[in-house]
Amino acid sequence: MDILGRLAGDETVRVGLFVDGPNVLRSEFDVDLDELRHIAGEEGELALTRLYLDEHATPELIQAAEARGFDVVTTSGDVDVRLAVDATTAVVDGTIDVLVVASRDADFKPVVERAAREGVRTVAIAPGEYGRSDALRNAAQRAVTMEE
Numbered sequence: 001m002d003i004l005g006r007l008a009g010d011e012t013v014r015v016g017l018f019v020d021g022p023n024v025l026r027s028e029f030d031v032d033l034d035e036l037r038h039i040a041g042e043e044g045e046l047a048l049t050r051l052y053l054d055e056h057a058t059p060e061l062i063q064a065a066e067a068r069g070f071d072v073v074t075t076s077g078d079v080d081v082r083l084a085v086d087a088t089t090a091v092v093d094g095t096i097d098v099l100v101v102a103s104r105d106a107d108f109k110p111v112v113e114r115a116a117r118e119g120v121r122t123v124a125i126a127p128g129e130y131g132r133s134d135a136l137r138n139a140a141q142r143a144v145t146m147e148e
Contacts (some may be wrong), residue, residue: 013044016096018087019070020103021053022079025061029127031102031146033068039125039144040100047096052083080107091115100125106135113139 017040024031033051040046051070053062062072075082083101088111090096099115101108102125112122116139124140126132128147137143 013097014047014095015040015044015098015100016048016087016090017046017050017100017102018048018083019051020079020083020101020105020108021051021057021061023104024102024127026127028130029146031127033065033070035146036102036125037069039146040123043098043100043121043123043142048090050083050086052079054079080105084108084111087111088114091118091120096120098123101136101140102127103136104133106133109133109135109139112136116141 017036019036037046037049049070051065051072053072053074055074055076057074062074065072073082084107087099087101091099091114098121099112100123101112104126112124115122122140123142123144124136126137126143126145129145132145
């Protein structure tokens with residue numbers, strides 16, 4: 001069944017939530033991981049919930065994220081590259097019907113654009129007005145700015 005059938009209610013809509021930890025989980029934004037899941041869950045059933053962190057992430061942060069249902073991906077390389085590759089793979093291989101990217105980074109604009117070309121609905125979540133990427137917001141079909 002294609003995305004239109006799923007969106008019409010014939011099947012479960014599978015949502016992939018990809019969170020750019022270093023750009024979203026900053027003290028100036030006070031982002032609640034449960035709220036991120038809730039916003040993404042408005043689009044359908046959460047099939048993937050991934051939080052990307054660098055090697056400097058504290059064990060407490062990793063444990064808190066896992067307790068909230070996130071698969072935590074830590075990398076010694078560029079978090080953005082790993083997130084972009086994983087999100088694009090989920091789009092291209094048909095794992096998800098809706099791509100939700102939580103970031104304030106315009107680097108994810110090509111991922112969102114590719115998802116739209118593949119027929120995947122796109123949502124961009126910004127951690128706050130100050131942390132919003134207009135390019136990412138404009139590329140997505142739906143944009144949400146979290147309260148600061």
